[in-house]
Amino acid sequence: MSSQQEPQLDQKPLTPSKMQQPSPRLSTRLQHHPYQPPAGFDAVEPGVHHASTVIFPNVAAMRARDWRSKAGYTYGLHGTPTTFILEERLAALDGGRHCVLCPSGLSAIALIDLALLQQGDTMLLPSNVYGPSRELAERLLTAWGIEHRLYDARCTPDELAALITPQTRLLWLEAPGSVTMEMPDLRGLIAVARQHGVRTAIDATWAAGIALQPFDLGVDVVMQALTKYQSGGADLLMGSVTTRDDALHERLLLTHMRIGLGVSADDVARVLRGLHTLxxxxxxxxxxxxxxxxxxxxxxxxxxxxxxxxxxxxxxxxxxxxxxxxxxxxxxxxxxxxxxxxxxxxxxxxxxxxxxxxxxxxxxxxxxxxxxxxxxxxxxxxxxxxxxxxxxxxxxxxxxxxxxxxxxxxxxxx
The missing domain is CATH 3.90.1150.10 (Aspartate Aminotransferase, domain 1)
Incomplete structure (x- = not known):
């Protein structure tokens, strides 16, 4: 071998532990930086978590999580720490157990209708019902085979009972009524509905969880437009649907997922801030x-x-x-x-x-x-x-x- 000839290199492959990993390039480092902030930070306002994708630690954790449970996170549409906090606080405000958030008060009304009604069913609406709710019934639900009847907002329990048929599945209440402000006999109307096995839902936006506690009167579902008092700033749209019954919540939650209702984390943070002074x-x-x-x-x-x-x-x-x-x-x-x-x-x-x-x-x-x-x-x-x-x-x-x-x-x- 010539003195100028280089020695042959050892051809044995390196074990993985000895292999040198190349440093990630800039675009990769921007996405996968190793820094994690220290634990223990706390503040008056909850953190605002923006997410569509939720990261799992491993495949087993991904497969084990149930999107319906608040024990973990699966996808931004099904909840983040920010939305879970607001839902729990609203459930407490309403005197319920479960709450889901919707993009507006009207979407919350639609969620209830779609979750609790099917073709051939009838619902009862007060004559002073919120206009878009009546439009929803007249223009969409009727076309899908879901009927509705209007009842006098000032009616007696006996008068309401006369309108209930075997097809009646849902009674809507407003307290007070939209624009003309009639306050119905909630106790009497709810009692009649329960006697006939009819679910009850109330638009309780006016009460804001303060002036009235509908669950104590026997209501099944409480809907609110968080656009109003809970926000307090006239700068966002959001709605909520609260229940006490686990099975009823499951029915609402499944419909909520299937029609893809979601809310902005920034808007949720505004409502959380508004609750302090509500x-x-x-x-x-x-x-x-x-x-x-x-x-x-x-x-x-x-x-x-x-x-x-x-x-x-x-x-x-x-x-x-x-x-x-x-x-x-x-x-x-x-x-x-x-x-x-x-x-x-x-x-x-x-x-x-x-x-x-x-x-x-x-x-x-x-x-x-x-x-x-x-x-x-x-x-x-x-x-x-x-x-x-x-x-x-x-x-x-x-x-x-x-x-x-x-x-x-x-x-x-x-």
């Missing part, structure tokens, strides 16, 4: 609304104020029996002598009150409605126009002053 805000809305409603009662242009806590409002006795607060929402019915154009001008003249749907936020809102086109003539034979007022967190005296100056637009017609 009781304070709710009672502040309530106090201002009662004062302003009483002031409105004394105005010559006003025929009636629809506020459950005021004597003379439809269902006031039921509110006294079942509720402990009233929130910030009420409606004003004007004297028939005032035209729709004048009432619109009154709303346009408001400065602090803004024109917009929804309620429960910091800013007061006003919306005019044609109540005679919405309700039975037997209850509204000679009523004038109606304006719904959502009282925000402004000073009550300033809101009264705003209403007073806008009243100048209401000049009686000849």
């Amino acid at each position: 009781p304070l805000r709710y009672h502040a809305h309530d106090a201002s609304a009662r004062r302003i409603a009483q002031w409105m009662q004394g105005q010559p242009a006003v025929a009636q104020v629809l506020h459950p806590a005021l004597p003379g409002s439809p269902g006031h006795a039921h509110w006294q029996r079942d509720c402990c607060a009233a929130g910030g929402l009420f409606s004003v019915v004007f004297q028939p002598c005032h035209s729709a154009a004048q009432i619109d001008a009154f709303v346009d003249a408001l400065q602090l009150f803004k024109i917009g749907y929804s309620w429960g936020g910091p800013v007061s809102l006003a919306v005019p409605y044609d109540v005679q086109s919405m309700r039975s003539p037997s209850h509204w034979p000679h009523a004038g126009g109606l304006v719904r007022l959502a009282i925000g967190l402004e000073d009550a005296d300033d809101l009264i002053a705003d209403l007073r100056q806008a009243m100048q637009r209401l000049i009686p017609t000849d």
Whole structure:
């Protein structure tokens, strides 16, 4: 062998322990950096976990986890620490055991309908039901073979019993009713439904878990639009569905998964933050609304104020029996002598009150409605126009002053 010839290398393969792994390149290091923050961090607000993919430690753990259980995580749509925390807090607020989150209040209503009804079934809706809920029944559910019947929101238990058939599967309740604010006989209606084996669901958004505890009255499902008081900021959409019954929750949860309902982690964090001040805000809305409603009662242009806590409002006795607060929402019915154009001008003249749907936020809102086109003539034979007022967190005296100056637009017609 020439002195210039290099020696032959040992050709024995290296064992895996001796093999040198190349350093990951930049794009890989950005995805798989080894750093983990130290444990033990805690703060007032829960962490915001953004996730679609959830990482499992191994295949066995992946196969062992059940997406229906809150003992672990499987996929972002089925829950993260952020959403689990909100669901548990809302369940406690409602007095229930289980809660699922939906992208809006209307989607929460749809979830209940789709989970509990099938072709050939009938559900009962109050005559003052939330408009989009009625649209859902009329335009979609009917086409799928699910029927609905309207019942008078002021009906007696016996009158409701006369409407129940062997096909009736679900009774919807609203407390109070949308726009016209009737408070139903919840105890009596729920008792009738239970006697006939009919499930009950209530839109309890107005109560916010504070003014009313529907589960204590025997309701099966409580729905809320978290868009309103729980959020408190008028800056997000979300809904919740709460139950006490394990089997009923399973039925709702399966439907929730099958139609792919999910919520934003950032929106969940906003609702969690809003829960800290929910009781304070709710009672502040309530106090201002009662004062302003009483002031409105004394105005010559006003025929009636629809506020459950005021004597003379439809269902006031039921509110006294079942509720402990009233929130910030009420409606004003004007004297028939005032035209729709004048009432619109009154709303346009408001400065602090803004024109917009929804309620429960910091800013007061006003919306005019044609109540005679919405309700039975037997209850509204000679009523004038109606304006719904959502009282925000402004000073009550300033809101009264705003209403007073806008009243100048209401000049009686000849």
